[in-house]
Amino acid sequence: MRVASSRSAELFARAQRVIAGGVDSPVRAGASMGAPPPVLCNARGAHIWDVDGNEYADYVCAYGPVLLGHAHDALTSAVDAALQRGAVFGATHPDEIRLAERIRAMMPGMQLMRLVNTGTEACMSAVRVARAFTRRERLVRLRGCYHGHVDEMIFSAGASSNSTPTIECGVTQATVAGVTIVPYNDLAALEAALRENVVAAVILEPVAANMGLVLPGDGYLLGVRAACDRAGALLIFDEVITGFRLGPGGAQERYRVRSDLTCVGKTLGGGLPIAAFGGRADVMAVLAPQGAVFQGGTFSGNPVCVAAAHALLDTLERDRGLYDRLDSLGRRLAGGARAAIREAGLHYPVVQLGSMVDFAFRAGSAPRNYDDAVQADGAAYARYYWKMLERGVLLPPSKMEVMFLTAAHTDEDIDDTVAAMRDALRI
Numbered sequence: 001m002r003v004a005s006s007r008s009a010e011l012f013a014r015a016q017r018v019i020a021g022g023v024d025s026p027v028r029a030g031a032s033m034g035a036p037p038p039v040l041c042n043a044r045g046a047h048i049w050d051v052d053g054n055e056y057a058d059y060v061c062a063y064g065p066v067l068l069g070h071a072h073d074a075l076t077s078a079v080d081a082a083l084q085r086g087a088v089f090g091a092t093h094p095d096e097i098r099l100a101e102r103i104r105a106m107m108p109g110m111q112l113m114r115l116v117n118t119g120t121e122a123c124m125s126a127v128r129v130a131r132a133f134t135r136r137e138r139l140v141r142l143r144g145c146y147h148g149h150v151d152e153m154i155f156s157a158g159a160s161s162n163s164t165p166t167i168e169c170g171v172t173q174a175t176v177a178g179v180t181i182v183p184y185n186d187l188a189a190l191e192a193a194l195r196e197n198v199v200a201a202v203i204l205e206p207v208a209a210n211m212g213l214v215l216p217g218d219g220y221l222l223g224v225r226a227a228c229d230r231a232g233a234l235l236i237f238d239e240v241i242t243g244f245r246l247g248p249g250g251a252q253e254r255y256r257v258r259s260d261l262t263c264v265g266k267t268l269g270g271g272l273p274i275a276a277f278g279g280r281a282d283v284m285a286v287l288a289p290q291g292a293v294f295q296g297g298t299f300s301g302n303p304v305c306v307a308a309a310h311a312l313l314d315t316l317e318r319d320r321g322l323y324d325r326l327d328s329l330g331r332r333l334a335g336g337a338r339a340a341i342r343e344a345g346l347h348y349p350v351v352q353l354g355s356m357v358d359f360a361f362r363a364g365s366a367p368r369n370y371d372d373a374v375q376a377d378g379a380a381y382a383r384y385y386w387k388m389l390e391r392g393v394l395l396p397p398s399k400m401e402v403m404f405l406t407a408a409h410t411d412e413d414i415d416d417t418v419a420a421m422r423d424a425l426r427i
């Protein structure tokens with residue numbers, strides 16, 4: 001097994017002496033890869049460099065936010081200019097209002113919203129709002145969907161969160177007792193969970209991208225919507241990954257199902273920390289100061305992140321062909337991966353939707369839920385990860401994360417990556 005190159009290894013050891021586990025977010029440690037991934041220091045377009053000067057085609061893209069490419073000129077200059085005008089005001093400012101208007105125009109279901117800093121905050125706040133509006137306490141989640149590191153959403157989650165509903169993971173039994181977990185793509189289980197009409201909200205990723213890539217089956221999202229309506233529960237779509245990545249209107253536009261509340265983040269800031277939650281005006285009215293639900297934040301709606309979001313939305317509006325290009329890159333990568341897998345005599349399913357691509361390291365049909373996804377062969381994935389790294393391709397250091405593409409990837413990048421896959425899968 002490869003060991004990260006010298007300067008990387010040295011820096012990671014130094015990091016472990018001051019940063020818990022050497023990382024500010026556990027997946028970055030690559031625990032299941034057997035050794036830490038390279039320490040990165042520079043990125044431009046679709047490429048990223050480590051501290052030893054190795055260049056990689058980047059398919060991690062910071063786990064989703066980078067849609068236009070790293071260090072995109074429009075974003076960089078918007079952020080520079082905003083900083084000159086003051087990083088944070090602690091008051092409503094015009095660009096923040098305009099940003100909310102633009103988000104609402106793209107996602108009309110977000111009639112009223114709040115800007116926050118992270119997806120975690122957005123999901124946590126949406127659930128609190130749902131509880132206050134319905135005056136109910138129970139939350140229903142889907143196993144394998146990740147909604148950030150809030151106590152009641154961190155266990156039985158997907159991604160690289162290995163938390164269980166136990167005190168060892170810092171989660172109290174009282175918290176666990178308030179949450180029902182059901183499998184993804186299983187309407188009967190959801191209906192059973194909603195039967196007693198005590199559920200405040202069902203929260204899910206409409207396209208699940210934290211257990212590899214798991215697509216909603218035909219009619220599933222419509223079925224979820226109908227089940228929530230029958231039970232008087234609010235439906236929360238966590239579009240922190242899919243919002244602005246699958247299209248301007250996210251998964252809800254693509255699948256034509258509207259949620260009561262929506263959370264967006266990641267892509268919105270093009271790499272800067274900004275997120276939002278919002279939805280029906282009558283529901284959002286529970287927020288203080290009109291209502292009793294407190295939610296707030298020192299950095300919420302700060303001008304620098306807002307400027308980055310405007311630059312992203314400007315580009316989305318200007319570049320009409322962007323999503324088609326992203327989709328064709330995604331298809332090219334998925335097609336190449338399928339061929340490479342076939343040639344290697346393997347039977348892994350490749351799942352692609354727009355600029356997200358995943359192949360589970362397990363034979364069979366595409367995963368429908370967490371129980372399928374978790375069968376991926378972690379040891380085989382780890383071997384593949386290091387072989388791809390040696391061939392100049394940076395993949396997520398976890399079998400549960402997906403490959404992300406940006407508008408800066410080229411056909412040539414994809415073809416080189418597919419050639420590396422052929423090589424890496426063959427040996």
Ligand SMILES: Cc1ncc(COP(=O)(O)O)c(C=O)c1O
Pocket residue numbers: 063117118119120121123146147148149205210238239240241265266
């Ligand atoms: C679907 C989804 N929701 C919420 C979050 C949490 O977002 P953040 O890491 O910005 O707190 C993530 C992060 O990966 C996510 O993928």
